[in-house]
Every structure is written in C-alpha cells, then in structure tokens.
Amino acid sequence: MQTKIGIIGGSGLYEIDGLQDAEWIEIDSLWGAPSDAVLSGVLNGIPMVFLPRHGRGHVHSPTTVPYRANIDALKRIGVTDVISVSACGSFREEMAPGDFVIVDQFIDRTFAREKSFFGTGCVAHVSVAHPTCPRLSDVCETAAKDAGVTVHKGGTYLAMEGPQFSSQAESNLYRDVWNCDVIGMTNMPEAKLAREAELCYASVAMITDYDSWHPDHGAVDVSDVIKTLQDNGTKARDMVTRLPELLGSERDLCPHGCDRALEYAVMTAPEKRDTALVAKLDAVAGRVL
Numbered sequence: 001m002q003t004k005i006g007i008i009g010g011s012g013l014y015e016i017d018g019l020q021d022a023e024w025i026e027i028d029s030l031w032g033a034p035s036d037a038v039l040s041g042v043l044n045g046i047p048m049v050f051l052p053r054h055g056r057g058h059v060h061s062p063t064t065v066p067y068r069a070n071i072d073a074l075k076r077i078g079v080t081d082v083i084s085v086s087a088c089g090s091f092r093e094e095m096a097p098g099d100f101v102i103v104d105q106f107i108d109r110t111f112a113r114e115k116s117f118f119g120t121g122c123v124a125h126v127s128v129a130h131p132t133c134p135r136l137s138d139v140c141e142t143a144a145k146d147a148g149v150t151v152h153k154g155g156t157y158l159a160m161e162g163p164q165f166s167s168q169a170e171s172n173l174y175r176d177v178w179n180c181d182v183i184g185m186t187n188m189p190e191a192k193l194a195r196e197a198e199l200c201y202a203s204v205a206m207i208t209d210y211d212s213w214h215p216d217h218g219a220v221d222v223s224d225v226i227k228t229l230q231d232n233g234t235k236a237r238d239m240v241t242r243l244p245e246l247l248g249s250e251r252d253l254c255p256h257g258c259d260r261a262l263e264y265a266v267m268t269a270p271e272k273r274d275t276a277l278v279a280k281l282d283a284v285a286g287r288v289l
C-alpha cells in the first residue's frame, strides 16, 4: 500500500513548505464541512495533504473544529498516516517553550464535542488504550530531532474543552495529581476518531507556555503562546519536510494494528444496522461493514 501523509496543523502551523504540484482541494464529507480545503501535493516523492485544524485565518474554536469531517475527509482521500501538530502548555519544567513532546497518552476532559462516528444503528467500540501509533511517533521524534528541536519522547496530554485557559487550581490538579505533561484543547476527540477510522495517528505537541502552575511564569495568556508560535511553526515545517523519507513510500500493515482497529469492534447485528448511518460510514468503516 502507498503511504499518504496527512498533516493536521494547529495554532501556528497554517501551511507547509516544499509541496510539489500543490493545490487546495475541497473535500466533500458526509460528516459536514471540514475545517478548510486541504493543501494536496507531493513531498519528496510521497503524497501529502495538509489540513489547517482551525481553518486558514483561525476560524474554528477548539469546540467547533469539525473533527469528524476532518478525519473522514482525510480517510476519504486515502491518507494512511495522520500527524497532528498542536500548540500546548507544559506541566514540566524540563518541557520548555520551544521544545516538542511526542504525546503517547491522553486524558480527555472535553465535553461539548461529538466523539464517535458510530452510534444508534451502528455501535462500535475500539480500543484507545494506546491512542497513538508507536511507529509513526518514532518517525516524528527522529524528524524533529533532525530538525534540531529538543524533543521529549512520551507524554500525557490533557485535552480540555476551552476556549478559556485553565484556572491555577486546575493546572495544579492536572500537573501534581493527574501527572499530565502537556495541555491543549484539540487532540480529543481527534485521536479517538482517527483510531475509529483505522488511521495511524501521532501527536506532536509544540510547547508554547507553562500554563498557570509555574511560580516564575505567572498565568498563561495568548501573548505567551504567540511569542513562541512563529518559531515553533518554523521548526514544525522543517520536521514535516523530513517525514516522507523516514516513512517510506510503501507501507505494510501497521505493526501495532492501527489500520485494523475495527476488526472486531462493530457490535450491531447486520440486520439491525441503520442503513443511512452505514452509508455515512463508507470511508471510515467500509472495510468492515
């Protein structure tokens, strides 16, 4: 199978460099309109698409990002590997602004978003015990290191609803009691939906601030985030240009089973399935329905 890379760019990453034959393509999704068109092209011989998570011009809030449409659109156009790049606050002194963290766990505290492609008439339960793909995460780690970034391998991402930042009490809870490493507002339900769509998913957290726990840094505000956003975006674009060579153009089955997540997940008896929902699931779950 041919690798096709999908980059979801968060705050500070609204474009990527070096795509050949690049064009913005509108993708129709049965799950509504994606955040924006996708920039589609070829990078170092491998097809790649880029989707700005908040849309060009930062139109969507973390709550209103159309997560299902985004993942469905990427699956629909043949993406095999999704790399999410996000601006995040840090709960660790050593994970400093400008560093990247390769996230491998999440605590999902979001509550105002649709979190599944499945539901009444087609129920499915996938495992998200290990929500990111280790193979793809390794590639991101190498690419970021090669781009000269200080990289921390592994970290727990607290996904909050937002759009307001956390209170100091919440920040302390997430850091001291829940042992989280970074905080952001967008990787959930994105990672869960990628798993439902049988896509390999890796998350690169670009640290912009110390949230609100750090005695020497005070409470985070958007100006803190913006200070490192531009530099982080430059590093992320460098990292992205290194991904194709590391991933390779031919792709075997994922050794961690991301691409087979639905194998035994669908519970609803075939004769009881809702035909309209099954039709909507053509790209995400057509393989097993």
Ligand SMILES: CSC[C@H]1O[C@H](OP(=O)(O)O)[C@H](O)[C@@H]1O
Residues within 6 Å of the ligand: 009, 010, 011, 012, 053, 054, 061, 062, 085, 086, 087, 088, 162, 184, 185, 186, 187, 222, 225
């Ligand atoms: C601009 S600060 C808060 C905003 O930035 C992050 O966005 P993304 O995850 O898409 O990089 C964070 O999650 C918030 O949405």
Ligand SMILES: Nc1ncnc2[nH]cnc12
Residues within 6 Å of the ligand: 087, 088, 089, 090, 160, 165, 166, 183, 184, 185, 208, 209, 210, 211, 212, 220, 225
């Ligand atoms: N401290 C923070 N909390 C939530 N999302 C963020 N994005 C960047 N910094 C953040």
